[in-house]
Amino acid sequence: MTTAPEPHGVTEPHAHSHEHDEAAAASSRPKLAVWKFASCDGCQLSLLNCEDELLSIAEAVHIAYFPEATRAVVEGPYELSLVEGSITTPDDVRRIHEIRAQSGVLVTIGACATAGGIQALRNWADVDEYRSVVYAHPEYLKTLDTSTPIASHVDVDYELRGCPVDKKQLIEVLAAFLNGRKPRIATYSVCVECKLKGNVCVPVATGQPCLGPVTQAGCGALCPSYGRGCYGCFGPQDSANTESLTRQLVELGMPSDDIVRVYRTFNAGAPAFAAASDAVEVGATVRSTVDRAPEQGGVP
Amino acid sequence: MTHQLKDGGQVLNVGMLARVEGEGGMHIEIKDRQVVDVKLNIFEPPRFYEGFLRGRTYTEPPDITARICGICPVAYQSASTEAMENICGIVTTPEIQLMRRLLYCGEWIESHALHIFMLHAPDFLGYESVLEMAKTYPDVVKMALRLKKAGNDLMELVGGRAIHPVNVKVGGFYRMPTVAELEDLRPDLERGIEDALAAVELVAGFDFPEMEQDYTYVSLRHPDWYPLERGNEIVATNGVRFPVAEIPQHIEEFHVAHSNALHARFDGGTYFVGPLARYSNNFDQLSPRCQEAAVKAGLTETCRNPFKSIIVRTVELAYAFEEAVRIIDLWRDGHAPSVPIAPRAGEGVGASEAPRGTIWHRYCIDADGVIEDAQIVPPTSQNQASIEADLRLAAQQWVDLDDHMLTHRCEEAIRNYDPCISCATHFLDLRVKRS
Numbered sequence: 201m202t203t204a205p206e207p208h209g210v211t212e213p214h215a216h217s218h219e220h221d222e223a224a225a226a227s228s229r230p231k232l233a234v235w236k237f238a239s240c241d242g243c244q245l246s247l248l249n250c251e252d253e254l255l256s257i258a259e260a261v262h263i264a265y266f267p268e269a270t271r272a273v274v275e276g277p278y279e280l281s282l283v284e285g286s287i288t289t290p291d292d293v294r295r296i297h298e299i300r301a302q303s304g305v306l307v308t309i310g311a312c313a314t315a316g317g318i319q320a321l322r323n324w325a326d327v328d329e330y331r332s333v334v335y336a337h338p339e340y341l342k343t344l345d346t347s348t349p350i351a352s353h354v355d356v357d358y359e360l361r362g363c364p365v366d367k368k369q370l371i372e373v374l375a376a377f378l379n380g381r382k383p384r385i386a387t388y389s390v391c392v393e394c395k396l397k398g399n400v401c402v403p404v405a406t407g408q409p410c411l412g413p414v415t416q417a418g419c420g421a422l423c424p425s426y427g428r429g430c431y432g433c434f435g436p437q438d439s440a441n442t443e444s445l446t447r448q449l450v451e452l453g454m455p456s457d458d459i460v461r462v463y464r465t466f467n468a469g470a471p472a473f474a475a476a477s478d479a480v481e482v483g484a485t486v487r488s489t490v491d492r493a494p495e496q497g498g499v500p
Numbered sequence: 501m502t503h504q505l506k507d508g509g510q511v512l513n514v515g516m517l518a519r520v521e522g523e524g525g526m527h528i529e530i531k532d533r534q535v536v537d538v539k540l541n542i543f544e545p546p547r548f549y550e551g552f553l554r555g556r557t558y559t560e561p562p563d564i565t566a567r568i569c570g571i572c573p574v575a576y577q578s579a580s581t582e583a584m585e586n587i588c589g590i591v592t593t594p595e596i597q598l599m600r601r602l603l604y605c606g607e608w609i610e611s612h613a614l615h616i617f618m619l620h621a622p623d624f625l626g627y628e629s630v631l632e633m634a635k636t637y638p639d640v641v642k643m644a645l646r647l648k649k650a651g652n653d654l655m656e657l658v659g660g661r662a663i664h665p666v667n668v669k670v671g672g673f674y675r676m677p678t679v680a681e682l683e684d685l686r687p688d689l690e691r692g693i694e695d696a697l698a699a700v701e702l703v704a705g706f707d708f709p710e711m712e713q714d715y716t717y718v719s720l721r722h723p724d725w726y727p728l729e730r731g732n733e734i735v736a737t738n739g740v741r742f743p744v745a746e747i748p749q750h751i752e753e754f755h756v757a758h759s760n761a762l763h764a765r766f767d768g769g770t771y772f773v774g775p776l777a778r779y780s781n782n783f784d785q786l787s788p789r790c791q792e793a794a795v796k797a798g799l800t801e802t803c804r805n806p807f808k809s810i811i812v813r814t815v816e817l818a819y820a821f822e823e824a825v826r827i828i829d830l831w832r833d834g835h836a837p838s839v840p841i842a843p844r845a846g847e848g849v850g851a852s853e854a855p856r857g858t859i860w861h862r863y864c865i866d867a868d869g870v871i872e873d874a875q876i877v878p879p880t881s882q883n884q885a886s887i888e889a890d891l892r893l894a895a896q897q898w899v900d901l902d903d904h905m906l907t908h909r910c911e912e913a914i915r916n917y918d919p920c921i922s923c924a925t926h927f928l929d930l931r932v933k934r935s
């Protein structure tokens with residue numbers, strides 16, 4: 201059973217503009233904090249990987265809390281908090297509320313923070329069993345039975361997708377914040393990026409499965425450009441038609457077990473992917489076009 | 501963050517270590533100027549990779565295990581692909597191996613540059629971060645960013661992406677880069693060799709505390725090259741050596757109460773993996789230019805001062821640039837990106853040299869390729885006991901410093917290891933207690 205949350209309404213940054221304006225007036229540069237929960241550090245590393253822009257970013261914002269990069273700790277409140285990672289321990293739950301309380305705009309970065317990450321696979325499993333597979337003394341560990349996104353616990357102003365996030369999108373989010381506007385992030389699918397790049401369609405040309413049709417753009421159609429199907433690391437696009445994609449995967453000859461696993465990777469906890477995988481698991485909606493009623497149409 | 505205890509003892513606590521990857525802290529307890537307890541606590545929450553790899557198929561670990569660590573995903577991809585290929589009894593082509601080494605050079609460059617300049621150098625120069633350093637040393641910081649970017653560019657070309665490359669699969673790659681694409685990178689890589697060699701001189705000029713330990717250094721070894729994406733055996737400074745397949749017979753993991761990460765023993769004892777181990781076990785395999793740079797920087801063939809790991813890392817950085825250029829020289833178009841592979845029931849091990857030390861994976865799969873059991877042993881788990889031993893020595897050596905300075909020294913002793921706390925999926929809180 202998944203405990204995936206309701207999709208979280210993304211509000212515009214500066215939802216807390218009143219506080220923000222006051223704090224911004226107090227200092228010449230807005231204070232940025234980077235927080236981490238259960239994650240691989242890849243999304244915050246994306247910020248350090250902005251080699252060409254890093255020094256300008258540090259001029260535009262005051263990096264007030266970012267333990268991976270600096271020992272210095274400047275007290276909150278923070279005008280902008282970037283949060284990486286998912287909530288997996290009782291202490292995390294307490295900490296994210298504290299962070300929300302001292303943050304003006306709170307942006308989650310990456311699949312862990314917006315969908316629970318790969319660690320959300322535990323939501324389908326018996327965590328006690330995981331604990332005993334990995335650890336000789338499971339009693340030493342304090343961990344929750346679920347891995348949940350930040351928005352399941354506190355209000356989030358903007359969610360940036362990807363495992364990892366894309367550098368250019370991250371910079372766009374920072375630029376939008378600094379200019380008091382909404383980030384311009386595409387919500388269409390990876391397929392559109394493929395077309396823009398002039399890629400040959402991977403499933404059509406090679407029969408390899410591809411989650412491109414249901415995955416949100418952002419990577420620049422990376423996998424198809426390297427000759428493999430998209431594996432969904434940017435999570436479901438806004439109006440993902442997973443039912444249609446599932447039918448296509450069946451037609452490509454993919455066994456149900458494989459289809460379930462394909463939806464359950466780094467965005468396993470995203471509601472659309474969770475529901476799609478559950479549907480296949482219980483066999484509720486999966487039928488090939490052969491036994492589908494004609495009025496339902498042909499190949500998706 | 502010092503606490504006076506009722507019995508007059510004192511605890512030095514660092515809740516959150518800065519400039520390391522992942523989350524940990526330390527606890528040091530001092531009584532009558534004697535360090536009585538030292539603990540590295542890893543509170544990075546467990547993510548249970550070994551648990552949920554069970555039931556997935558043998559082709560999935562390169563994409564999944566990459567997500568253990570954003571800084572060294574290629575190390576996970578390499579060790580897992582090698583393990584699966586060993587189990588399935590296939591040998592890839594020399595070209596696939598060469599391309600894996602090139603991708604790994606990208607990761608070494610990116611990770612070493614990050615650690616040397618962004619995480620470690622500020623300790624020696626007295627800054628809280630590289631961003632502050634940039635005000636006084638703009639040219640050094642610009643060089644650092646350029647070096648790091650060259651590593652990222654290489655990973656993006658060969659791997660498709662710098663973090664969690666998409667182009668790696670069991671059996672090889674989805675697509676080989678072309679000579680023309682690789683040639684585009686040549687100027688930056690050639691400049692990288694020169695920059696990195698200059699950086700060796702620069703870091704050799706830092707002020708190093710006197711501190712040496714008689715570590716058991718453990719690393720991969722290969723007859724023909726400096727170990728990077730693979731080796732053929734494990735060697736240790738105590739004379740023990742054995743093939744990679746036998747690693748599980750010699751390295752045992754165990755679980756301690758104060759940490760979410762497992763500790764490990766090598767033939768029952770504490771050991772040390774990482775650049776110092778790799779260098780001390782394989783000095784002869786470095787290029788003549790890198791050997792010369794090391795000697796000029798004041799190193800001998802073995803380095804036992806953990807603070808000098810920054811010099812060794814920088815020598816390795818130069819080496820990775822040289823290797824990248826050498827591989828590009830050898831590259832020709834038209835090689836098959838992968839070899840076909842089919843599952844076969846069995847158990848196997850794959851090992852590689854992550855920037856911060858030897859990493860190994862062991863899998864059991866069934867005849868359909870379904871994973872029955874997985875074990876992933878990252879460098880930081882293996883080094884935890886050594887880090888604690890260093891912390892104890894450092895704390896004792898600088899016991900008369902005030903708490904602020906002592907804390908600083910102890911944190912530096914930890915950063916010597918470039919500990920990758922996120923990857924210690926199964927990994928550290930600093931506290932000093934005095935009485």
Ligand code: SF4
Pocket residue numbers: 239240241242243244284285309310311312313317318362363364365466567570663
């Ligand atoms: S979303 Fe992916 S890259 Fe980002 S922290 Fe999570 S695992 Fe790492």
Ligand code: SF4
Pocket residue numbers: 390412415416419420421422423424429430431432433434435666
């Ligand atoms: S193509 Fe899909 S899986 Fe590949 S990087 Fe893009 S979103 Fe991620």
